[in-house]
Amino acid sequence: MRLKYSLSSTVLSVLIAISPWSGSRADEYGNRQFVKKEHSLVKPYQGSGMSIPNWDFTGSTMVSSNYIRLTADVQSQQGSIWNKVPVHMYNWEVQINFKVHGHGKDLFGDGMAIWYTKDPLQPGPVFGSKDHFQGLAVFLDTYANQNGHHNHAHPYISAMVNNGSLSYDHDRDGTHTELAGCEAKFRNSEPETSISIRYEQDTLVVSTDILGKKEWKECFRVSGVRLPTKYHFGISAATGELSDNHDITSIKVFELDGNEYAEVERREFITPQADHFAPHRDHVDDPSPGMSGTKFFFVMLFSMLFLVCAGLGGFYYYKKHQENARKRFY
Numbered sequence: 001m002r003l004k005y006s007l008s009s010t011v012l013s014v015l016i017a018i019s020p021w022s023g024s025r026a027d028e029y030g031n032r033q034f035v036k037k038e039h040s041l042v043k044p045y046q047g048s049g050m051s052i053p054n055w056d057f058t059g060s061t062m063v064s065s066n067y068i069r070l071t072a073d074v075q076s077q078q079g080s081i082w083n084k085v086p087v088h089m090y091n092w093e094v095q096i097n098f099k100v101h102g103h104g105k106d107l108f109g110d111g112m113a114i115w116y117t118k119d120p121l122q123p124g125p126v127f128g129s130k131d132h133f134q135g136l137a138v139f140l141d142t143y144a145n146q147n148g149h150h151n152h153a154h155p156y157i158s159a160m161v162n163n164g165s166l167s168y169d170h171d172r173d174g175t176h177t178e179l180a181g182c183e184a185k186f187r188n189s190e191p192e193t194s195i196s197i198r199y200e201q202d203t204l205v206v207s208t209d210i211l212g213k214k215e216w217k218e219c220f221r222v223s224g225v226r227l228p229t230k231y232h233f234g235i236s237a238a239t240g241e242l243s244d245n246h247d248i249t250s251i252k253v254f255e256l257d258g259n260e261y262a263e264v265e266r267r268e269f270i271t272p273q274a275d276h277f278a279p280h281r282d283h284v285d286d287p288s289p290g291m292s293g294t295k296f297f298f299v300m301l302f303s304m305l306f307l308v309c310a311g312l313g314g315f316y317y318y319k320k321h322q323e324n325a326r327k328r329f330y
Contacts, residue, residue: 038085039253056082067247070237073102078128080236082120090267091256093198100187102244109143109242115234126168128236134164135231145171157184161274180220186210200256224275229267
């Protein structure tokens with residue numbers, strides 16, 4: 001009996017290890033990761049129509065067999081996807097595969113946001129979700145609103161921690177509330193892009209794999225970040241006058257080693273905060289928009305007409321003055 005039990009246990013362990021929803025695996029740091037199925041979403045998407053277990057959708061979000069499209073390449077759309085299950089861990093990693101693509105060559109937008117927040121399912125002006133949020137947001141911004149006042153190019157990935165008192169300054173791309181950021185040329189990338197957001201021991205690490213090499217490239221690392229437990233994961237996207245397709249293909253959430261039940265319960269009541277922010281940059285107002293070609297043409301046309309009329313009027317006045325002078329002479 002003991003031998004049979006031992007063999008059964010071994011076979012069961014092997015099956016669990018090779019399963020896509022296996023109990024654990026080792027990460028690049030040699031630590032164990034445990035897949036959290038209730039927070040993850042992979043193909044084939046289960047459910048009927050727009051219904052997927054453990055997930056809610058808002059706005060323009062559409063589910064197909066190959067991807068979840070938050071927005072199409074159409075103006076003025078907002079869409080989001082939110083996990084219904086609160087997160088009962090404080091050491092975790094979320095890996096997301098996505099594509100941002102569209103027809104625009106020089107002008108496109110606006111971008112996406114990945115959320116770990118207290119208040120899900122609330123549409124708003126920050127890439128399709130609410131402002132003054134509580135928690136963590138990682139922004140994938142494809143359009144530069146500052147007209148040259150950045151010290152970086154776009155697309156750009158940045159992070160923000162908010163206790164509900166801060167507002168995301170969309171016109172200036174959140175440069176004055178970001179923790180850190182990096183450039184990432186993920187738009188119209190031929191392989192789909194992978195992003196990893198790892199939160200462990202109060203340290204936030206964001207990494208990307210844009211070239212599809214299965215190798216993470218660190219984007220930024222920030223220590224001294226304190227986030228509560230029992231918040232929700234979500235992803236949102238928005239278009240305005242500019243547009244893009246924002247597609248999600250998979251979301252995988254892992255529990256990392258070190259989570260203790262007592263600490264999970266205690267952290268539910270802490271306030272989201274961060275010790276360090278990116279160095280301050282002067283708040284420079286955007287320059288006035290340049291004159292369009294049509295407007296410039298009409299300004300020049302009316303200026304020339306004014307000069308011609310003024311010249312003709314001056315010439316007529318001069319001729320009349322000369323005639324009057326000759327009459328007085330005779």
